[in-house]
Amino acid sequence: xxxxxxxxxxxxxxxxxxxxxDSDDVYGxxxxxxxxxxxxxxxxxxxxxxIRAEGTSSGEHRATExxxxxxxxxxxxxAPYLLGWILVASFGxxxxxxxxxxxxxxxxxxxxxxxxLPSGLVIILTWLQFRGKERERVGSENPVRVALNHPxxxxxxxxxxxxxxxxxxxxxxxxxxxxSIINNVFGGDETIxxxxxxxxxxxxxxxxxxxxxxxxxEAYGDKRLMSWGFxxxxxxxxxxxxxxxxxxxxNSLNFALFCLLLFAVNWGCNVATYVLPIETxxxxxxxxxxxxxxxxxxVGAFLGGFFFEPISKGAGGYSSVYGVCxxxxxxxxxxxxxxxxxxxxxxxxxSKEEEEEEExxxxxxxVKRELNLNV
Numbered sequence: 001x002x003x004x005x006x007x008x009x010x011x012x013x014x015x016x017x018x019x020x021x022d023s024d025d026v027y028g029x030x031x032x033x034x035x036x037x038x039x040x041x042x043x044x045x046x047x048x049x050x051i052r053a054e055g056t057s058s059g060e061h062r063a064t065e066x067x068x069x070x071x072x073x074x075x076x077x078x079a080p081y082l083l084g085w086i087l088v089a090s091f092g093x094x095x096x097x098x099x100x101x102x103x104x105x106x107x108x109x110x111x112x113x114x115x116x117l118p119s120g121l122v123i124i125l126t127w128l129q130f131r132g133k134e135r136e137r138v139g140s141e142n143p144v145r146v147a148l149n150h151p152x153x154x155x156x157x158x159x160x161x162x163x164x165x166x167x168x169x170x171x172x173x174x175x176x177x178x179x180s181i182i183n184n185v186f187g188g189d190e191t192i193x194x195x196x197x198x199x200x201x202x203x204x205x206x207x208x209x210x211x212x213x214x215x216x217x218e219a220y221g222d223k224r225l226m227s228w229g230f231x232x233x234x235x236x237x238x239x240x241x242x243x244x245x246x247x248x249x250x251n252s253l254n255f256a257l258f259c260l261l262l263f264a265v266n267w268g269c270n271v272a273t274y275v276l277p278i279e280t281x282x283x284x285x286x287x288x289x290x291x292x293x294x295x296x297x298x299v300g301a302f303l304g305g306f307f308f309e310p311i312s313k314g315a316g317g318y319s320s321v322y323g324v325c326x327x328x329x330x331x332x333x334x335x336x337x338x339x340x341x342x343x344x345x346x347x348x349x350x351s352k353e354e355e356e357e358e359e360x361x362x363x364x365x366x367v368k369r370e371l372n373l374n375v
Contacts, residue, residue, distance in 0.1 A: 001047045001126045007040030009119040016113035040119070042298065045274070046290035053278045053286075063222060063275040067214045070274045074206040074266060076118075077175075081203060083111060085196035093193035146284045156280050157289055159339030160273070163226060164297030166332040167269040170233060170325045173304025174265065177312065177321075178202065181258060184318065205259045209266030222276050226336045229268020234329030236261045237322040245319040269332070273297065276340065 014033040019026045052069045056062045087107045088096065096104050147153050174181075182198045183190065190198070217225060240257045247253055277290035312321050 001044070001051065002123050004040045004043030004047060005119040005123045005126070007043070008037050009040075009116045009123065011035075011037030011040065012112055012116035012119065016109045016116070042291070042294065045294040046277070046287040049274060049278050049290060050287045061218045063279055064214060064217050066275050066278055067217055067271045070271060071210050071214060074203075074210050077206065078200055078203045080111065080115075081196050081199040083114060085193065085200060087111065088193045088196060093191060096192050144288075146282075147289070153281065153285065153289065155339060156341070157292060159335065159341075160277050160280055160289075160293040161296035162335045162339065163230075163269070163276075163332055164273045164293050165300035166328050166335065167230075167233075167265075167273050167300070168297040169300035169304035169328050170237070171265045171270070171304070172301035173308040173321075174261065174325070176305040177308045180309070180312070181318065182255075184254075202259060202262055205262040206266030206270075209263040210271060213267050213271035217271060217275070222272050222279055223336060223340045225268040226272035226276065226340060227268075227333055229264070229270070229272060230329045230332035230336060232264040232267060233261070233269065234326050234333070236264045237325035237329060241319050241322040241326060244317060244322065248317070248319075280341070 011033045014036070015030055019029040019033070021029075048069060049066050052066045053062055056065045084107075087110060091100075091103050091107065096107070178199060179195060182195065182202065213225060213229075220228075236257065240254070240261060243250070243254050243257055273293075277293045278286065281289040307324075308321055311324060312318050314320055316323070
């Protein structure tokens, strides 16, 4: 955790302080530094969830506790827009662009630099949390060897990774093009100031979605939450597809439906994809297969971000974009039904001490059975 956050911290600092030159030089530097950040961010998913799962106390629902930590991603998505809105308001809502190059440059460097603070804080807190503690290895076997000896794990990976791929295709394809979609709704001539608060309002729709999913997780279980999450995303995407096709100039309707889509993508699938690998894979390969699942999700995110823009500029426009989202959601429903195993809802996670006591009790029962047979 310290290592991955160090990558993120360093990448954010370099984006703010070491991106100089003409436009091509700055853009190339940012690509490299953001790649470094991506390595760190990619490592946080399996590590944060695994650490939270292993730290769950007796009597707590493990998946729900892991999901509570995941909740903070949504406020984190809002934070850059909020900081950008504050920066633009502080320097003057109209003082940006080529005519105010120094001000604009300072704003983007502050925006990148502040991004290093959360990772720096996590580095310190992680070191304090585990300082002086002996961390016991769950298993000493090589994760690859364990996986090769248990082919049933690969089928589970198809479920967790495949659903994550389809979900991130829709989520990141929508998120990365959120600004252009909002411009399409409100008009492309809005200011950066207006664009920031529009994005704050839209991104905030994810908060009730995540909270609702966390509340329902213990009652409904991971698989049902995943399946119904895809159903809601597909239904909302279908409404948006029809709205942009038949009512392209109805900005109020399109904006309302887009907010509903943001609620949908932050509801069931968002939480389920994060907690499912924790529930699916054994401890010996949990973090490794979690990382593979998340990596497949990011492949979907890349493809969604890459294809959404050319699709939106085609003949069908945004109607075609949400038609693709609808089809991807149908595939997600099929995948979650075929490859994800249901979990007993409401089952409490047992502490290590309780598991050891159960093993001891089983040994005692085995001895008694042998004695009875001898008698």
